[in-house]
Each structure stands twice: as structure tokens, then as C-alpha cells.
Amino acid sequence: MRFGIVVFPGTWSDGDCYHVVKSVLGQDARYVWHKDRDVSGLDCLILPGGFSYGDYLRTGAIARFSPVMDEVERFADRGGLVIGICNGFQILCEAGLLPGVLTRNDHVQFRCQWVDLRVENPSTQFTSECRQGQVLSIPISHGEGNYYADPDTLASLNANGQVVFRYCNPQGETTTDANPNGSLENIAGIINERGNVLGMMPHPERCCEEALGGTDGRFIFESILQMVAV
Amino acid sequence: MPVSKETLDEIALSRAEYEAIVERLGREPNSLELGMFGSMWSEHCGYKHSKLLLKRLPSKSPRMLVTPGAENAGVVDIGDGLAIVMKIESHNHPSAVEPFQGAATGVGGIVRDIFAMGARPIALLNSLRFGPLDEAQNRNLFGGVVRGISWYGNCIGVPDVGGEVSFSSSYSNNPLINAMCVGLVEKDRMVRASASGKGNLLILVGADTGRDGIHGASGLASRTFEEEREMRPTVQVGNPFMEKVLIEACLEALDTGHILAMQDLGAAGLTSTIVESVARSGSGAIINIGRAPRREEGMTPYEVMLSESQERMLVVVSGENEEAVRQVFDKWDLESTVIGEVTEDGLVSIYDGDSLVASLPVDVLTDPPLYSLQGVMPAYMEETRSFDLQALPLPTEKPESILLRLLSFPDIADKEWIFRQYDHQVQTNTLQAPGGDAAVLRIKGTGKGIALTTDGNGRYCYLDPFVGAAIAVAEACRNLACVGAEPLALTDCLNFGNPERPDVYYQLEQCVDGIASACEALGVPVISGNVSLYNETRGVAIWPTPVLGALGLLEDAEKRCTTAFKDEGDVVVLLGAAEVSDDAQSLAGSVFLEVVHEKVAGVPSIDLELEVKVQCLCRRAIEDGLLRSAHDCADGGLAVSLAESCVAGGIGFVGSLPLGGRWDAALFGEAQSRIVVSVAPDGLPVLEKLALEQGVPLVQLGSVGGAIFSIPQLMSLPVDELGAAWKGGLKKALD
Numbered sequence: 001m002r003f004g005i006v007v008f009p010g011t012w013s014d015g016d017c018y019h020v021v022k023s024v025l026g027q028d029a030r031y032v033w034h035k036d037r038d039v040s041g042l043d044c045l046i047l048p049g050g051f052s053y054g055d056y057l058r059t060g061a062i063a064r065f066s067p068v069m070d071e072v073e074r075f076a077d078r079g080g081l082v083i084g085i086c087n088g089f090q091i092l093c094e095a096g097l098l099p100g101v102l103t104r105n106d107h108v109q110f111r112c113q114w115v116d117l118r119v120e121n122p123s124t125q126f127t128s129e130c131r132q133g134q135v136l137s138i139p140i141s142h143g144e145g146n147y148y149a150d151p152d153t154l155a156s157l158n159a160n161g162q163v164v165f166r167y168c169n170p171q172g173e174t175t176t177d178a179n180p181n182g183s184l185e186n187i188a189g190i191i192n193e194r195g196n197v198l199g200m201m202p203h204p205e206r207c208c209e210e211a212l213g214g215t216d217g218r219f220i221f222e223s224i225l226q227m228v229a230v
Numbered sequence: 231m232p233v234s235k236e237t238l239d240e241i242a243l244s245r246a247e248y249e250a251i252v253e254r255l256g257r258e259p260n261s262l263e264l265g266m267f268g269s270m271w272s273e274h275c276g277y278k279h280s281k282l283l284l285k286r287l288p289s290k291s292p293r294m295l296v297t298p299g300a301e302n303a304g305v306v307d308i309g310d311g312l313a314i315v316m317k318i319e320s321h322n323h324p325s326a327v328e329p330f331q332g333a334a335t336g337v338g339g340i341v342r343d344i345f346a347m348g349a350r351p352i353a354l355l356n357s358l359r360f361g362p363l364d365e366a367q368n369r370n371l372f373g374g375v376v377r378g379i380s381w382y383g384n385c386i387g388v389p390d391v392g393g394e395v396s397f398s399s400s401y402s403n404n405p406l407i408n409a410m411c412v413g414l415v416e417k418d419r420m421v422r423a424s425a426s427g428k429g430n431l432l433i434l435v436g437a438d439t440g441r442d443g444i445h446g447a448s449g450l451a452s453r454t455f456e457e458e459r460e461m462r463p464t465v466q467v468g469n470p471f472m473e474k475v476l477i478e479a480c481l482e483a484l485d486t487g488h489i490l491a492m493q494d495l496g497a498a499g500l501t502s503t504i505v506e507s508v509a510r511s512g513s514g515a516i517i518n519i520g521r522a523p524r525r526e527e528g529m530t531p532y533e534v535m536l537s538e539s540q541e542r543m544l545v546v547v548s549g550e551n552e553e554a555v556r557q558v559f560d561k562w563d564l565e566s567t568v569i570g571e572v573t574e575d576g577l578v579s580i581y582d583g584d585s586l587v588a589s590l591p592v593d594v595l596t597d598p599p600l601y602s603l604q605g606v607m608p609a610y611m612e613e614t615r616s617f618d619l620q621a622l623p624l625p626t627e628k629p630e631s632i633l634l635r636l637l638s639f640p641d642i643a644d645k646e647w648i649f650r651q652y653d654h655q656v657q658t659n660t661l662q663a664p665g666g667d668a669a670v671l672r673i674k675g676t677g678k679g680i681a682l683t684t685d686g687n688g689r690y691c692y693l694d695p696f697v698g699a700a701i702a703v704a705e706a707c708r709n710l711a712c713v714g715a716e717p718l719a720l721t722d723c724l725n726f727g728n729p730e731r732p733d734v735y736y737q738l739e740q741c742v743d744g745i746a747s748a749c750e751a752l753g754v755p756v757i758s759g760n761v762s763l764y765n766e767t768r769g770v771a772i773w774p775t776p777v778l779g780a781l782g783l784l785e786d787a788e789k790r791c792t793t794a795f796k797d798e799g800d801v802v803v804l805l806g807a808a809e810v811s812d813d814a815q816s817l818a819g820s821v822f823l824e825v826v827h828e829k830v831a832g833v834p835s836i837d838l839e840l841e842v843k844v845q846c847l848c849r850r851a852i853e854d855g856l857l858r859s860a861h862d863c864a865d866g867g868l869a870v871s872l873a874e875s876c877v878a879g880g881i882g883f884v885g886s887l888p889l890g891g892r893w894d895a896a897l898f899g900e901a902q903s904r905i906v907v908s909v910a911p912d913g914l915p916v917l918e919k920l921a922l923e924q925g926v927p928l929v930q931l932g933s934v935g936g937a938i939f940s941i942p943q944l945m946s947l948p949v950d951e952l953g954a955a956w957k958g959g960l961k962k963a964l965d
Contacts, residue, residue, distance in 0.1 A: 110381075141655060
């Protein structure tokens with residue numbers, strides 16, 4: 001299958017995503033420059049991590065106006081798979097493709113560390129290879145991953161099974177200590193109502209090879225491959 | 231009109247230097263020209279007090295691809311058509327004035343040195359020194375510096391993979407902020423910084439030029455600290471987003487094949503960039519600074535030529551390729567402006583519109599007077615050298631309690647509080663994250679790995695600058711050996727006080743000679759570096775602190791070793807000693823002596839011949855797959871090294887070797903050239919045979935296992951308790 005990796009000025013996980021898709025998973029991939037509008041022939045779009053436009057204003061606030069974002073929206077409307085990782089998640093929220101917002105970590109420090117995630121919904125197109133309640137170990141690397149949504153939005157996210165991952169301890173308990181950034185209800189990743197747009201703060205592309213300390217990120221990429229194969 | 235003393239002071243030139251300029255020009259320089267001389271003849275750009283000494287450093291190696299000093303950074307061949315580019319640089323003075331921006335722009339500057347050569351920056355390291363954390367001002371500096379590095383490094387997507395942090399009152403008003411960057415380049419894509427070819431265009435790319443950082447090179451780097459509190463505007467402000475875009479745009483512009491040379495704008499801004507790039511080829515340049523995009527109106531030629539605004543690059547292309555190259559910068563929405571061209575007259579001529587505002591011979595600008603002083607041993611050394619370590623009383627405090635105190639001492643304690651604020655994983659090459667003896671990065675597309683570390687020890691260098699500097703080199707290379715990497719090259723950052731003082735000059739000279747002697751013994755060249763002098767407050771110099779950044783190569787990255795004890799029953803062995811010595815001499819300059827006896831005294835020592843053999847043995851044993859773990863025995867001595875391997879592995883240690891006599895020296899002495907390793911029981915005879923063949927003494931210490939750290943008759947502590955002390959030490963010091 002063919003992945004498109006969207007590059008904004010300031011994106012830095014583009015190369016990491018490309019490496020995983022091409023060299024680890026053996027799939028096709030190409031970069032999509034943020035000023036371009038051509039997403040033809042692609043099965044899945046990745047909005048990678050980084051600091052688009054430096055994130056000086058508000059994370060993702062400028063990137064959402066890039067020409068490519070119109071195409072990302074159309075692509076999603078057609079049912080194409082879109083995954084936003086870290087800064088990509090922030091951009092999807094700013095663009096209104098996902099509800100809620102990512103604010104400054106509650107302790108106001110940047111955090112780069114391994115975290116545990118509990119799979120809340122294994123029946124999405126991004127988690128079909130996971131079990132309900134499975135604990136995935138995946139690194140985070142962000143200063144603004146503190147998820148917030150208003151009570152109504154939060155209620156509907158929960159009711160619709162749109163919360164896909166929550167920060168947890170190694171036993172799978174979503175404790176306060178296991179929450180690395182103050183996210184509401186330990187939310188680490190959510191999906192849109194239609195189920196084809198995922199946003200997550202942790203970086204699955206950083207843990208697809210044993211040499212890097214773990215391979216749990218592959219559950220997500222391999223779920224995507226399964227879906228498209230069907 | 232005779233130039234005033236105030237004017238000369240402002241640009242840090244002496245009257246004699248001014249007179250030399252007049253003589254060589256055959257006329258008085260105008261004020262812009264004088265400012266350019268101030269920068270080019272500063273210690274920072276001209277290395278007036280250090281150049282003659284730096285020539286003593288060994289710089290030859292078959293792997294070296296450029297001559298040290300000839301380019302922006304050193305380059306080492308690692309095979310497969312690839313090369314590593316690396317350099318370390320100080321940003322001490324700016325960070326003392328404004329820690330957040332000072333540290334941030336320190337990162338930005340060193341990264342530009344690396345991609346100016348066409349290399350992709352793949353790793354950052356930091357060597358940091360502050361005053362003790364119990365003083366609020368030091369906590370502020372420390373916090374600001376860490377935030378600054380985090381802010382800048384994280385935004386540009388270059389992993390920060392290691393370094394060191396150390397605390398001593400010697401650095402209280404003068405923190406040391408040394409940043410190292412490492413890049414990877416295909417050998418045939420490397421770009422030079424030499425601008426040549428009459429008529430070729432000089433294109434300024436990146437940020438606009440503002441009034442920030444004027445006199446950064448001549449002022450900050452040549453003045454002592456209290457003089458510069460009034461000079462706040464000389465600190466630059468960084469824009470990491472601009473840097474990230476500049477990295478990508480410059481590397482993409484290289485793909486056009488049209489870039490003839492590249493040089494970043496650093497200290498002394500446009501002045502040094504233009505002068506240095508044409509000096510390398512013996513050319514000249516005509517510049518029209520009226521064309522340089524500015525941040526504000528009304529800037530004088532002087533301000534434009536000496537501004538140290540960040541995130542700017544000078545690119546040299548031929549006229550016919552101008553458009554193709556500028557298209558790339560346009561794609562990245564970066565401003566690019568032709569500001570001049572290369573000439574053959576050996577002059578740098580600056581126009582502002584139609585008027586010629588400066589015209590100076592390049593060879594004079596780049597040929598400052600070089601000074602060599604007669605160093606004099608500092609007076610304090612009489613006292614520290616005659617201190618009788620043998621007469622130290624054995625502590626009344628229990629060994630267990632001392633060990634816990636040392637583990638939580640900020641120099642030794644876990645640095646996770648710092649490095650979890652740095653992205654150390656981006657680019658997905660980090661095999662060994664911060665916290666090991668050296669970081670290990672894979673080189674994608676090959677089976678190879680590179681190992682990186684920084685090392686320095688102000689305490690040892692204060693006590694004996696020659697030996698201390700030799701130890702710094704040895705320890706950096708030993709750290710590489712502990713992960714299994716062969717040392718390929720070093721980069722050095724020499725942090726000292728005012729070199730015009732004979733006692734400081736003595737320290738500088740001795741340290742350079744100490745580095746040279748260890749480099750020769752270990753067969754490692756120094757390929758790049760930087761000096762930071764005038765680090766002093768109220769006439770008191772910092773400890774002489776040479777910091778070494780080291781690069782090692784692992785032919786097979788899979789074979790890398792870690793510090794963590796692994797399996798129950800593995801045998802723990804000390805390489806480099808036939809017994810655990812209890813000679814009090816080994817407490818010289820030790821952390822134990824400072825923490826327990828509040829003394830910095832004694833004479834450290836090292837046997838370089840033994841050092842070389844121990845490192846060879848360790849690498850060979852890792853290469854052969856014999857070692858389960860390897861950990862340098864350094865700050866805090868043997869007990870700390872063993873405890874750290876236990877904590878890293880989450881498993882205990884059962885000591886079998888009774889340590890008698892001076893247990894303080896046996897446990898906490900810092901004798902050099904020792905590595906704590908563990909092997910499977912059936913690997914022990916093989917290791918012993920190998921050690922015998924290579925002439926390296928070793929001694930069995932005990933075995934891995936259980937959840938207790940024990941040494942017969944001296945201590946027995948749960949590993950959890952050791953872990954809590956080690957992990958919580960830095961946080962405790964900050965609260």
C-alpha cells in the first residue's frame with residue numbers, strides 16, 4: 001500500500017515515518033509538501049511530528065492553513081486513512097478534523113520518555129491488531145500534549161468509543177502518575193466519529209525495531225496494512 | 231585623529247595591536263574597519279593566546295578528511311563512503327548573562343557549523359558546569375540553560391544524546407555551556423567553506439540582520455564576566471524554527487550540485503564569515519551591505535557588518551546557477567539575497583550603496599599577533615600538591631551512608647531529570663540513550679554504529695592541569711571502550727581564565743600538553759575545537775576545564791555493551807588492576823574527598839601505557855561477545871561504579887573480595903584505567919587468558935545476583951535504596 005507523508009516547514013518525524021514505512025514494513029511511501037495538493041494514489045496520509053512553523057503561536061495553528069490541509073480534509077471525507085502523530089495530532093485538532101485541543105503539559109516541561117498506553121478500542125482501523133486493554137509501550141516527545149475537550153465532547157468521545165489510547169501504568173491502570181502531561185482522563189489518542197482519522201501524541205514510528213528498544217508501534221502500522229488489504 | 235582608549239576597550243584591542251594595524255595598513259583604519267579588526271583579532275576569531283599552543287595537539291590520522299581549523303568542523307571517514315563531521319563550542323558568556331537564549335543559541339551556532347559542511351546534524355551533546363545548586367542563582371542558571379537547550383534542540387529535530395553536568399563553586403558566576411554537534415555526510419557531498427572564483431556570487435540566506443549580538447566575539451569572549459553585565463544587548467536571540475528550515479533548505483540546495491561553498495554566520499557575523507571564507511582561497515570580496523535585509527531601519531554599516539543575528543548562512547554560487555539555487559530557498563520561504571561577489575584582489579571591500587565604507591587586506595585581518603607567555607605555576611598548587619592524603623583520618627561515617635551520599639551527589643546522580651526534557655530519539659538512530667557510558671547511534675544502511683561522549687574534570691585539572699587533561703582524554707576514550715567502540719577522533723573545548731595572566735597561561739599550556747600526550751598514547755587526533763578564555767570573576771579564574779568530545783566507531787552496532795549487570799551468577803571483574811588498592815593516594819581530587827572531607831587536594835595520576843592496554847582489552851572482549859556489561863570506574867570510585875551497574879540492571883551484587891586497610895580509598899578512590907565488567911562464568915577463563923596475553927591485570931570482585939548490594943564486612947544495601955538515592959539526587963538538590 002502507499003503512504004503519503006506530509007511535510008510542513010518544521011516537521012521532523014517525516015524521515016522517521018518514511019523509514020518505517022519503506023524499510024521496516026516494505027511499503028510504498030512518498031513525501032507530500034505542504035504547498036502541494038496532489039494526494040492521488042495514496043491509501044494513508046501521515047501527518048508526522050515536529051514543530052510546524054515553530055509552534056510559536058499555538059501548536060498546529062498556522063499549519064492548518066497550508067494548502068495541503070484542504071486535500072487532507074477531502075481525502076478524509078472520501079474515507080481515506082489519516083494518522084496524525086504528535087504535531088500531526090495537534091494540526092488535526094486545529095483543522096477541526098478531530099475534536100478538542102492539545103495544550104501545554106501541566107508541568108510545563110518537554111517530555112521525551114517511554115510511556116505505556118492502554119488500547120481502549122481495538123476495533124478501529126488503526127488498532128485491529130491489538131487486544132482490548134492491551135498495554136503498548138511507545139515513546140512520547142512533546143511539550144504540548146495535554147489533551148482537553150469540553151464536557152459534552154468528552155462524553156460523546158467516550159460514548160462512541162473514540163478514545164483509542166489512554167496513558168496507563170505497566171499494569172494497564174490509568175493512574176495520575178502514569179499521565180505524563182495532564183491530559184484529560186489520560187487521553188493519549190482519539191479517532192474521529194467516522195473512524196478513519198486518528199490522532200495520537202506518542203510516536204509509534206519510534207518503536208518498530210527491536211534495536212530501538214521496542215516494537216509496539218508495529219501494532220498500529222500493521223493494523224493499517226490489514227485494513228487496506230481488506 | 232588618534233583613537234581613544236575607550237574605543238579600543240570597546241573592541242578589546244590593545245594600543246600596541248592598534249599600532250600594528252596602522253603600520254600594516256599604512257594608514258589609520260576608519261571606525262568600521264577598526265570594528266572589523268576588533269572582531270577578527272579577538273581571541274574568539276583570532277586565537278591570539280592559544281594558536282601557538284593548539285599546534286601542539288596531534289591532528290594526524292588516516293581517517294581525517296580535512297585539516298583542523300581549515301573548515302567549520304573536523305571530518306572523519308567511517309567507511310562506506312560516509313564521513314562524520316563534528317565540533318564542540320562554548321557559549322559560556324552569553325549563557326551567564328541570559329541562560330535560556332545563551333544556551334539555545336549555543337546549540338544553534340554549533341549545528342550551523344555542521345550543516346554548513348553539507349552534513350545532516352544527527353546528534354547533540356552538552357557539557358555543562360554550574361555552581362552548587364544550593365544557591366538560587368545557580369539553580370536559575372541551570373534551569374534556564376536546560377530549558378534553552380531543550381527549546382532549541384527539540385524544535386530542530388536533532389536528538390540530544392548525551393553529555394555531562396557537573397557542579398562546583400568554581401563555576402558559580404561563570405557557568406560553562408559547551409555544545410557539541412555531530413553530522414553525517416556522504417564524502418562526495420561535503421562542502422567547503424572556501425569562497426573562490428572571480429565573479430562568483432555571495433548569497434546571504436536566512437534571517438534578517440538586526441542589532442543583536444554586536445561585539446559578541448570581541449566583547450563577550452575577551453572580557454571577564456563582571457565587565458559585561460552592562461552588555462545585555464550583546465546576547466543573541468534564537469529562532470529554532472528558522473534554523474530547522476535553514477538546515478533543510480541548505481541540504482536541499484546542495485542537491486542542485488551548484489553550491490560552491492557555504493559558511494555560517496557566527497561570531498563576528500558577516501565580517502568573519504566573508505573574511506574567513508575568502509581567506510581560505512586567497513581571494514577577496516566586494517560586498518554591498520545596502521542589500522543585506524535588515525530587521526530595522528537606520529542600521530549603520532558597522533552594525534550590519536558586526537551583528538551576530540542568528541540563523542544566517544552565506545552561500546557561494548556562480549552567476550549562471552543563481553536562480554536554480556535561489557528557487558530552493560524560495561520553496562522554503564527563506565529570504566536569499568546576493569550581497570556581493572568574489573574578487574581576486576585579496577581585499578574585502580564593503581560598499582554601502584555607492585560609497586566605499588571599508589577596504590581591508592584579507593591577509594592582515596586574518597593574521598593577528600600571536601602571543602606566547604612564560605607560564606608560572608599557580609601559587610595554590612604548592613598547597614594542594616603537598617596535602618598529605620595518607621594522614622587523612624578514616625571517616626567515622628559508615629561506608630553505606632557515604633555511598634548513598636555520593637550516589638545522590640549531583641555530579642554522580644542520575645541525569646534523567648535533564649535528558650527527559652531533550653528529544654533524544656528523533657531520527658530513530660539512538661541505540662544507547664543518555665545515561666550509558668557513551669551514546670550509541672546506528673548508521674542506517676550499514677551495520678555500523680558510532681559512539682559519542684563528552685568528558686572533562688575541572689577538579690583534576692585544577693590540581694594538575696597536565697595530568698587532569700590527560701585523564702579527560704583517557705576517560706572519554708575509556709567511555710567509548712565501555713560500549714565497545716574504537717576511538718576515532720576528539721574535539722576539544724578549552725575553558726580557562728584570562729590567558730594574559732602567567733598562572734592561567736600555565737594551566738592552558740599544561741592542559742594542551744596533557745591532551746597531546748594522552749592523544750598520542752591512544753592514537754587519537756584532535757580534529758576540531760574552540761577556546762573560551764577570560765572565564766573569571768573578580769580576578770578569580772574558573773578551574774582550568776578542557777572538555778573533550780569523543781567519537782568512536784563500532785563496526786557491528788549489535789555488539790554494543792551496556793553498563794547494566796544482566797544475569798544471576800555472572801562474574802564481576804575489575805580490569806586494569808591486580809587488586810583493589812587501598813592506597814590513599816587514589817583519593818586525590820576525588821568526589822569522596824570533596825563531599826566527605828570538603829577538600830580539593832592531592833595530585834591525580836594516570837599510567838597512559840596501562841590505559842591503552844585496558845581499553846584495547848575491553849574493546850576486544852566486547853567484540854568477542856564475552857562481556858555482559860562494562861562500566862568505567864570514574865567519579866566516586868569502585869563502589870559507585872558497581873552500584874550504578876546494579877541500579878541499571880535492577881539486580882544485586884555479592885562481593886567476594888574482602889577490602890581491608892583504608893576502605894575509603896578502596897571503595898571511593900579514583901585510580902584511573904579501571905573498568906568494571908561482568909562475564910558469564912564460562913567466559914571467565916577466556917577473559918583471563920585474553921588479559922594475560924595483552925598484559926592487563928584483573929581481579930575478581932564477586933558475582934551478580936539477588937537484590938542486595940554487598941561488600942564483605944563493609945556494606946549491605948538493597949539495590950532499591952541505591953536506586954532511590956541515585957535517581958532522586960538531582961531532583962533533591964533542585965528542590
